[in-house]
Amino acid sequence: MRSRLLFALLVLTAATRVAAAPATLTATTKDTKGTAVTDAVVSLIPLDTAAPPPAESTGEIAQQTQEFLPYVTVVQAGTTVAFPNRDTVQHHVYSLSKAKKFELPLYNPGQKESLVFAATGLVTLGCNIHDWMLAYLLVVPTPYFAKTDGQGRAVVAAPAGRYRVEVWHPRMSAALAQEITLSAGETPARDFSLTLKPDRRIRRGGANKSGGYR
């Protein structure tokens, strides 16, 4: 009797563990020429349940060597994002995006302001002194997201369930979306071909771009 009870307990524990094991989606992104796409955001938005609230975490977008680092950041709605000035010059960080409009003028080296990004959507950041500085902050309604690496690969872990997979990149006109159902412990892989617009950023190169509204 005791051994049967023990056996039943072991089976129950194993079953619970299997049921709780998240699924892991490996997304690989390439452009139409077959080149791996870096800095693409892959997010899984649950369709059947509400997404859990954001954990006590903060994002960070620094200003350094007259650039924003990183170029692409993704956070869940409700996350606090810090903007430390680790540069040796002043900056004037701003966004005119509907998801969050703000300005941080007279932003001196060493200063660090933090803002809460409550609304989902794309926040495009610029510096009003250094026109070439550009960064993107994608605010998503889910904690299940990742950014693609140098090989165009992103790994997103999420509980079993139905999701809308969204893939976004700064040079896409609109995000790619498709439905996926994940089973516990599953490790599916998906390939995404992204149509990217030409990269038309303001050029930084050369000796004359030292700031000053140029």
Add this chain to the structure above:
Amino acid sequence: MKSPRWFTLLAALLAGTVLVQNRAAAADWLDTLTLTAAGTASWVENISRTSFEPTRKDTATYELSLSAGRHQQLAAAWLLHGSVDATLLTVPDYDLGNHLKLGPRLGLQHKFGLGPLAPVLQLDTALTYKSARLAADRGWTAEASLRLGKRFTPGLKAGLTSRWIEHNARSATFDLSQHSFTVDAAWDITEQWSLSGSAGRLSGDIVANSSWPVWGQAITGRFGPTVFNYYTAHPWEVTDLYGAGWVSYNVEADVDLWSLEATYAISDRTTAELRYSSAFVVNKIGVRYPTDSWGLSVVHRF
């Protein structure tokens, strides 16, 4: 006896703290300085600005410029820029044309809105001392300019500049009072290549030169009363600037200015620039002095 020792120690500590803080503040200020150096080699046709073509002088010039500057945002859309600029020009074949210019520059910029496409109005002032090899040309130059610039696309920007220059030289022959309007445009073709151009009109005093045989005819009426009356009413002197007996003289003129420049970004901090510029000078009595130059520059920002 112990009290004075304590006092001495405390005073030394306080002095040390102040010194370290001042040095740290000075070091912070130095950290935000932008240092730029540029070297330019040019070929100038009619550097002598001579109207009589057979006597025109063409030669090479070399220029080294250093600039230390800093910008400070005063308010949300206002930027103050200050710098100290030094320029050394050498003309190996005509070394009386060598000079060193040194002085501060202060500029105020206002951006009308947020974003790279917002127009920018810029006021610049500069005060420079020209230490010329030719003593008559030494003196202070005051300069002011107003520029309205705008970026139209990530790769295309244009601007309109109005500039005033006053040079007070030791000799009236080299005094200058000039006003110019220039329109310019720059196109970033690729990550490395840019093309820019400008066109403008300058009005005011210029210094032209003449060999003595030609000048002698002008001031004795051999070229007619108009030339005689005009040139004898304006300052002139023998300077030997472009040869023995050469004369420099001051006239009022209108100058059509053109330039075209191709720029290659060698790195994030270094640029190579090939520039062609043309100045077509016509003085008040219709005498012409065309000048063309080709220059190759390397600019580095430290």
